[in-house]
Amino acid sequence: MTTLHNLTIKSFHEGLVKKTFSALEVAQTFFKYIKDTDPKIGAYLSLNEENAIRDAEQVDLTIAKDEDVGILAGVPLAIKDNILIKDLPATAASKILENYAASYDATVIQKLRAEKAVFLGKTNLDEFAMGASTENSAFRITKNPHDRERVPGGTSGGSAAAVAGHMAVAALGSDTGGSIRQPSSFCGVVGLKPTYGAVSRFGLIAMASSLDQIGTIAKTVEDAAILFGAINGKDPLDATSAEVEYGDELFAPRLEEVKRFTVGLPEEYFIGGLDEEMRRAVEEAIQKIKSLGLQFKRISLPHTKYALACYYIVMPAEVSANLARFDGIRYARNEKLEMRNEKLRDIYFKTRGEGFGAEVKRRIILGTFVLSSGYYDAYYLKAQKVRALIKKDFEEVFKEVDVILTPVAPTPAFKIGEKIDDPLAMYLSDIFTVSVNLAGLPAISIPVRKYELAKDGLPIGFQLIGKPFREADILGIGQYYEKITA
Amino acid sequence: MLSPINKKTLEYLAELARIELDPREEEKFLKDLQKILDYFEELKMLDTKDTRLMTDDSGLKNVFREDEERKNTNHQAGIEAFPEKQDGYLKIPPVFESEP
Numbered sequence: 001m002t003t004l005h006n007l008t009i010k011s012f013h014e015g016l017v018k019k020t021f022s023a024l025e026v027a028q029t030f031f032k033y034i035k036d037t038d039p040k041i042g043a044y045l046s047l048n049e050e051n052a053i054r055d056a057e058q059v060d061l062t063i064a065k066d067e068d069v070g071i072l073a074g075v076p077l078a079i080k081d082n083i084l085i086k087d088l089p090a091t092a093a094s095k096i097l098e099n100y101a102a103s104y105d106a107t108v109i110q111k112l113r114a115e116k117a118v119f120l121g122k123t124n125l126d127e128f129a130m131g132a133s134t135e136n137s138a139f140r141i142t143k144n145p146h147d148r149e150r151v152p153g154g155t156s157g158g159s160a161a162a163v164a165g166h167m168a169v170a171a172l173g174s175d176t177g178g179s180i181r182q183p184s185s186f187c188g189v190v191g192l193k194p195t196y197g198a199v200s201r202f203g204l205i206a207m208a209s210s211l212d213q214i215g216t217i218a219k220t221v222e223d224a225a226i227l228f229g230a231i232n233g234k235d236p237l238d239a240t241s242a243e244v245e246y247g248d249e250l251f252a253p254r255l256e257e258v259k260r261f262t263v264g265l266p267e268e269y270f271i272g273g274l275d276e277e278m279r280r281a282v283e284e285a286i287q288k289i290k291s292l293g294l295q296f297k298r299i300s301l302p303h304t305k306y307a308l309a310c311y312y313i314v315m316p317a318e319v320s321a322n323l324a325r326f327d328g329i330r331y332a333r334n335e336k337l338e339m340r341n342e343k344l345r346d347i348y349f350k351t352r353g354e355g356f357g358a359e360v361k362r363r364i365i366l367g368t369f370v371l372s373s374g375y376y377d378a379y380y381l382k383a384q385k386v387r388a389l390i391k392k393d394f395e396e397v398f399k400e401v402d403v404i405l406t407p408v409a410p411t412p413a414f415k416i417g418e419k420i421d422d423p424l425a426m427y428l429s430d431i432f433t434v435s436v437n438l439a440g441l442p443a444i445s446i447p448v449r450k451y452e453l454a455k456d457g458l459p460i461g462f463q464l465i466g467k468p469f470r471e472a473d474i475l476g477i478g479q480y481y482e483k484i485t486a
Numbered sequence: 487m488l489s490p491i492n493k494k495t496l497e498y499l500a501e502l503a504r505i506e507l508d509p510r511e512e513e514k515f516l517k518d519l520q521k522i523l524d525y526f527e528e529l530k531m532l533d534t535k536d537t538r539l540m541t542d543d544s545g546l547k548n549v550f551r552e553d554e555e556r557k558n559t560n561h562q563a564g565i566e567a568f569p570e571k572q573d574g575y576l577k578i579p580p581v582f583e584s585e586p
Contacts, residue, residue: 103567104560239549309526320503327504329578333569339579345504347579353506361505362515366522368503369491379526385534423518424525 004033004166009223012169013071016063023056023063023074027118030076034120034167042142043152043162045081046089047121052076055118062116072115072230078168080159081122082129083214084203085109092205093137094127096355099332106203107238108172108214108231115230120168123158127357128323129179129207131155132429135420136359143416144186145453150413153183153429159217160187164453170218170227176208177311178408178433180215181445181463185408188451188459190478192216192224195469196440197242199228200235208318209240211311211437221446221478225250228471244469253476259293261473263464264401268304269432275411281448281460282407285481289405292480297401301393304435306386311434312427313370313383320367323360326352362423391439394465403473404465407432408445412458432463442466444474449485491519 007015007026015021031049038044059074079085082092084102086109091097105113112119126136134142134157142157144150145165152161156173160183163171173180175193184191193215204214216227229250235241249257265286270279290296328334328351336354337347356364370379397404409429419426436443445461464474496516500507507515570577 101567103563236549236551303532306529306532309529312522313526313529330568339570342579344579344581348504349506352504353508356505358511358514361507361511362518364503364505365496365499365515366519368499369495369519372499372502381539382529382534384539385537386529386532388537388539389532389534424521427522 004029007169008219009071009075009170009226010220012075013073016059016074017069019063023059023118024053026074027052027056027076027120030120030167037165038167040143040148041145041161041165041167042140043123043158043165043167044078044121045091045093045124045139045158048085048088048119052118052120055116059116059118070115071226072112072117074116074118076118076120076169077112078120078123078159078162078171079109080125080156080171080173082125082174082205082207083108083172084205085119085122088122090122090205091139092128093125093139094355094357094360095138096326096351097332098138102203104203107200107235109203111231111233117230123156123162123171125158126155127360128205128319129155129174129176130319130359130363132178132182132426133414133416133419134158134183135416136357138357141416144413146188146451146459147413147454149415150458151186151416153186153409153413155179155183156191156217157183160184160189160191163187163189163217163219166453170216170223172214172227172231173217174204174207174212174214175437176211176213177315177437178430180217181433181443181461182409182429184217184445185447185461186413186459188447188461190218190221190224190447191445191461192228192471192475193436193443194228194232194471195242195442196437197240198232198244198442198469198471200233200238200241202235202237206322208315209322210318211315213437221444221475221482222251224444225471225475225479228475242469246472249472250475253472253479255292255480258476258480261402261477262295262297262400263289263477264297264299264397264404266299266301266304266397266404266406268301269406274407278407278409278411278460282405282462285446285448285462286405288484289477289481292477292484294477299397299401299404301390301397301435303386303389303393307390307435307438308427308431310383310386310390311430311438312366313379314387314438316363316367317371317380318367319360319363320365320371323356323364326355328352328355359423387438390435394435394439394441398467402467403477406463406465408461408463409433412460436465441468442471442474444478446478446481491516491523
């Protein structure tokens with residue numbers, strides 16, 4: 001039996017078809033390991049053992065018949081708990097959805113089912129994907145597997161910790177302002193946030209619909225690419241999903257192509273607020289990419305300093321609209337309320353007052369404020385204009401460079417409790433990631449080096465940002481980067 | 487100059503958002519929101535008089551479909567997922583208050 005620690009999608013598939021192990025054996029080993037290990041980490045909110053075992057057995061039956069299976073067949077995956085899997089809990093880590101079970105599969109889940117992937121369970125997140133540390137979960141705090149006194153980042157902290165902690169081969173997360181990339185950087189794994197529209201959002205519990213995107217978290221860039229290859233595509237159930245054909249270049253980049261890229265280094269991302277350790281790590285990544293033969297160029301994205309303020313106006317505005325649906329009537333109910341005897345108005349106030357955590361309430365109220373009469377022009381309209389300027393900055397520089405390289409976060413993983421009482425300090429964790437969501441671009445977080453669990457100190461990632469629908473470019477550089485750092 | 491957020495504004499916003507806040511939360515939120523709004527002041531330095539909105543050229547188009555009956559809504563699953571139901575109907579609290 002192989003060890004879980006070096007299983008990737010690729011090596012799992014090879015072992016499976018060579019019959020080194022069965023899908024069932026691996027699934028069982030994962031559940032045993034999760035039950036031993038996860039009480040110390042807290043990556044999962046719920047497990048899907050019975051279904052996972054059954055699905056793994058199905059894959060083994062296919063193999064036994066010597067039929068071909070796809071690369072994702074039997075692969076044990078972790079799914080963020082704001083993505084719907086039929087009949088399983090989907091809490092978004094909120095008390096308000098504590099008793100809710102999904103009545104349908106998200107489109108990404110349907111696609112992965114068609115590939116015969118196995119879902120181990122649902123992972124922890126900041127409530128409704130609002131936060132930067134996974135400390136805002138109503139149910140538990142997830143710990144960083146590299147240092148259990150530190151946060152795994154957020155909001156896909158459970159998914160990143162599950163992959164880093166060898167409790168899943170790969171995972172799905174969602175990224176609204178950095179929620180895949182920042183936890184991936186903190187946990188030493190790879191996180192891909194696709195172009196807005198590349199992946200259907202149908203069945204993702206909506207936070208900020210113009211910014212949300214489902215993406216992949218994996219141990220290698222190649223795995224992140226394989227998983228992205230399976231979930232992208234136009235979906236009639238998501239009007240913002242795009243008709244784009246991604247070819248084999250996602251998984252099999254050619255070095256001659258990759259070498260021809262010019263990488264932009266935006267000056268605004270390398271000044272002030274950046275930890276010295278981060279600066280050194282990102283410099284290390286730059287030197288290695290240079291050694292592949294790529295050209296570098298200094299560039300400027302002049303509106304960068306307005307991005308965070310812009311983001312924290314646009315996002316709460318959309319949050320306040322999207323979360324209006326949690327009214328205490330639909331989805332799940334406050335069991336303490338005797339419905340017949342309460343006034344409807346009181347049901348709303350009490351359900352939402354008790355069911356939402358502090359950060360969610362803060363953002364709903366902030367969003368209500370920036371959209372309210374008298375303030376709309378000064379905040380929301382202004383932010384939408386700034387958003388257009390930020391997007392234009394990227395369009396201009398992409399005439400000169402193919403990809404952009406930046407840090408992912410200003411610091412490595414911070415201590416649990418360090419920022420929880422200061423929302424603005426927490427928001428600043430997103431400073432290098434939000435622009436990408438505002439502009440709708442694809443970006444990836446890649447560990448600067450390989451970080452063995454609890455051996456090599458705190459992981460640090462760097463970010464590659466690509467042109468719209470050019471995931472292949474950042475994945476291509478990433479896959480060659482991995483080859484020279486392995 | 488925008489007026490800073492005060493207790494009255496906060497209570498009005500909570501009313502609009504249908505969220506019950508306890509006095510401790512109110513106090514904390516007032517401080518937090520003021521700090522966040524102060525941070526937004528930076529945006530004012532930027533002249534956007536002639537800037538077009540992002541939504542003006544998003545490139546997104548309306549998605550239309552034929553106006554015909556489709557059977558892809560799972561009626562039963564919808565009812566099943568509702569917290570309270572009876573005989574295939576959804577049960578909700580009374581909307582109108584009863585006579586005294």
